[in-house]
Amino acid sequence: MPLEEPVAVARALARHGFNADREAVTLLANAPAPGAAIENAIDAAPPGTTRLTAADVRPAIEATTPETSGRGSGATAGAGADSEASADSGVDSVPDSPPEPTVDSEADSVADSAVDPATDSDTDPVADSDTDPATDPASDSGTGIADRPDTTDAPVAGNRGAASVDGGTATADSSRAATADSGNGATDGGSGGSGSTTASDSGPPVDAQEGTGAPHPPAPSVSSETADDSPPESDSEPENSGTAPVETKGSSAGERDPSSRSIDISGDITGHSTGTGRYEDFVAVFRDRYERLSRHLKGRVNHRSTDALGGAGGGGEAGLVGMVAEINSTKSGHWMLDLEDPRGTFPCLVMKDKEIADHVNELLLDEVIAVEGSVSGDGSILFVDDLHFPDVPRTYRPNTADRPVQAALISDVHVGSQEFLADAWSRFADWLHTEEAAQVEYLCIAGDMVEGVGIYPDQDEELDIADIYDQYEAFAEYLKEVPGDVEIIMIPGNHDAVRLAEPQPGFDDDLREIMSAHDPRIVGNPATVTIEGVNVLMYHGVSLDEVIAELPDEKASYDEPHLPMYQLLKKRHVAPQFGGHTRLAPEEKDYLVMDEVPDVFHTGHVHKFGYGKYRNVLAVNTGCWQAQTAFQKSVNIDPDTAYAPVVDLHRLDKPDPMAIYDFN
Numbered sequence: 127m128p129l130e131e132p133v134a135v136a137r138a139l140a141r142h143g144f145n146a147d148r149e150a151v152t153l154l155a156n157a158p159a160p161g162a163a164i165e166n167a168i169d170a171a172p173p174g175t176t177r178l179t180a181a182d183v184r185p186a187i188e189a190t191t192p193e194t195s196g197r198g199s200g201a202t203a204g205a206g207a208d209s210e211a212s213a214d215s216g217v218d219s220v221p222d223s224p225p226e227p228t229v230d231s232e233a234d235s236v237a238d239s240a241v242d243p244a245t246d247s248d249t250d251p252v253a254d255s256d257t258d259p260a261t262d263p264a265s266d267s268g269t270g271i272a273d274r275p276d277t278t279d280a281p282v283a284g285n286r287g288a289a290s291v292d293g294g295t296a297t298a299d300s301s302r303a304a305t306a307d308s309g310n311g312a313t314d315g316g317s318g319g320s321g322s323t324t325a326s327d328s329g330p331p332v333d334a335q336e337g338t339g340a341p342h343p344p345a346p347s348v349s350s351e352t353a354d355d356s357p358p359e360s361d362s363e364p365e366n367s368g369t370a371p372v373e374t375k376g377s378s379a380g381e382r383d384p385s386s387r388s389i390d391i392s393g394d395i396t397g398h399s400t401g402t403g404r405y406e407d408f409v410a411v412f413r414d415r416y417e418r419l420s421r422h423l424k425g426r427v428n429h430r431s432t433d434a435l436g437g438a439g440g441g442g443e444a445g446l447v448g449m450v451a452e453i454n455s456t457k458s459g460h461w462m463l464d465l466e467d468p469r470g471t472f473p474c475l476v477m478k479d480k481e482i483a484d485h486v487n488e489l490l491l492d493e494v495i496a497v498e499g500s501v502s503g504d505g506s507i508l509f510v511d512d513l514h515f516p517d518v519p520r521t522y523r524p525n526t527a528d529r530p531v532q533a534a535l536i537s538d539v540h541v542g543s544q545e546f547l548a549d550a551w552s553r554f555a556d557w558l559h560t561e562e563a564a565q566v567e568y569l570c571i572a573g574d575m576v577e578g579v580g581i582y583p584d585q586d587e588e589l590d591i592a593d594i595y596d597q598y599e600a601f602a603e604y605l606k607e608v609p610g611d612v613e614i615i616m617i618p619g620n621h622d623a624v625r626l627a628e629p630q631p632g633f634d635d636d637l638r639e640i641m642s643a644h645d646p647r648i649v650g651n652p653a654t655v656t657i658e659g660v661n662v663l664m665y666h667g668v669s670l671d672e673v674i675a676e677l678p679d680e681k682a683s684y685d686e687p688h689l690p691m692y693q694l695l696k697k698r699h700v701a702p703q704f705g706g707h708t709r710l711a712p713e714e715k716d717y718l719v720m721d722e723v724p725d726v727f728h729t730g731h732v733h734k735f736g737y738g739k740y741r742n743v744l745a746v747n748t749g750c751w752q753a754q755t756a757f758q759k760s761v762n763i764d765p766d767t768a769y770a771p772v773v774d775l776h777r778l779d780k781p782d783p784m785a786i787y788d789f790n
């Protein structure tokens with residue numbers, strides 16, 4: 127890769143332990159003798175400096191310019207042999223593949239996805255779902271807020287051997303084609319129809335699998351939960367869409383004002399973990415979950431506690447806010463829900479002919495809901511007439527940034543895997559140095575920086591780097607290709623070297639040190655990152671496996687990973703069900719509750735790209751940077767690779783706040 131490519135300059139600097147702002151990189155790339163200019167800039171860097179600015183590199187470039195007089199002449203010896211200098215700089219000889227990121231706008235696929243599969247009025251789930259909840263392997267988990275005898279699953283320490291699942295489905299090739307043709311109709315394989323054609327093939331993943339999914343290729347699609355969520359308009363392609371990136375000449379970098387930036391973190395477990403895994407800790411965290419989620423529900427029903435419902439002698443209308451402790455179907459096809467509150471458990475019957483029966487098959491154990499209806503004469507059962515989720519208010523409107531500024535969302539980089547897409551990553555990093563990306567001032571990475579070790583059976587046969595620390599060293603090098611003036615925020619995933627149980631704290635000091643050159647903001651999983659007033663809920667997404675396994679395909683599938691994200695928003699909890707794939711570390715509070723409605727919900731993990739709006743919340747699952755592994759091939763997983771959705775934080779309230787760049 128010639129040094130005129132910004133990413134090659136960034137890589138050359140990285141080999142000397144330096145990172146640089148976009149403007150500095152651009153200046154170096156455009157220098158008459160980039161190699162010599164790099165050498166000079168490194169030599170002249172102030173002691174202790176690891177990030178070069180434009181001010182740092184300008185004198186170095188002048189010193190290598192033949193026209194300059196005096197002191198420059200010495201350096202021109204290097205300039206005259208710039209290609210040699212390039213070699214000296216250790217620049218990779220990556221085949222020169224011109225970066226041609228294509229642009230897709232959310233709007234493009236909306237036209238093909240007018241029907242929202244997550245709409246409340248879906249097909250009869252009772253008829254569709256013949257699953258007997260009583261056989262649910264997770265059904266023994268109960269809730270624990272009143273009395274939970276079973277704590278044997280108490281996962282606290284990071285047992286990576288029993289890692290959960292990274293799923294993945296559609297074919298990258300198909301998605302790329304769809305994106306490339308994104309002007310019209312390219313997404314006809316997209317959401318609704320296509321999503322259901324082969325979804326039945328997607329048997330739920332099991333422990334120690336790296337994923338699962340259906341072998342069909344949905345193009346990225348958008349759907350909105352309600353009709354009032356206006357789909358993006360089709361005239362929304364950003365400038366330069368579909369063209370090769372335009373290298374910045376340095377002017378755009380000068381227009382960025384770092385003083386306008388702000389990042390606030392909330393809901394981060396890092397440094398606050400107190401759980402010991404005792405029974406009392408589990409009771410405490412479930413009670414906290416109940417208390418906080420019930421606040422969203424008690425105003426909607428006339429709540430009576432479980433002991434009051436049974437003790438009043440029966441009869442009359444009543445409501446109950448409870449945690450789902452058990453779901454069973456009756457011989458007649460009705461549903462019996464056991465709801466639990468701090469006073470006990472009460473049976474609630476949902477008749478199959480009720481409209482609300484459609485919602486029963488989207489219930490997960492341990493989530494908090496409200497029901498209302500009539501109590502039987504003997505006070506033994508509640509006949510449910512209505513059912514409520516904590517949910518996102520229908521009137522919700524997202525916060526926006528005060529200025530035009532963008533955030534790129536990615537996840538699942540998987541450095542260390544033989545299938546890590548280094549060239550695609552470099553095309554992405556190179557693009558970040560261009561004028562087209564001038565407004566991209568934030569990069570959010572939602573977990574799985576590295577491939578990890580011992581994550582699934584025989585994983586070592588697919589590793590390019592066998593040592594976990596070496597994997598992070600390599601990841602740090604790739605991170606240095608990102609412009610130094612891009613703020614990076616990252617959370618861990620299930621492949622990363624932190625405890626597996628959620629909430630996961632951010633990386634420890636050793637790993638932070640390895641990744642320190644770019645000074646990323648490292649937070650826990652999950653965490654809410656407020657970027658210039660916009661709340662981005664970052665969650666790696668392990669619970670998506672569980673939601674997809676438990677719910678019918680039309681409500682949650684690997685083909686459309688934003689649909690299970692909608693379910694999590696509806697439940698206002700990122701991992702409601704305890705006792706299955708998702709491991710929970712009990713803390714003094716439930717960090718997995720969504721107290722506030724996020725403006726953007728960003729997940730990864732399933733290696734599928736999907737996005738949409740749920741009641742004006744932008745939900746994005748961001749695919750991966752790892753091609754299909756042998757293991758994934760053996761279980762028919764086709765990941766969506768090398769997409770970089772870019773969210774315009776200033777226009778988040780508009781129909782088309784996101785553009786999609788394809789670096790395949």
Ligand SMILES: [Fe+2]
Nearest residue numbers: 292538574731
């Ligand atoms: Fe992953």
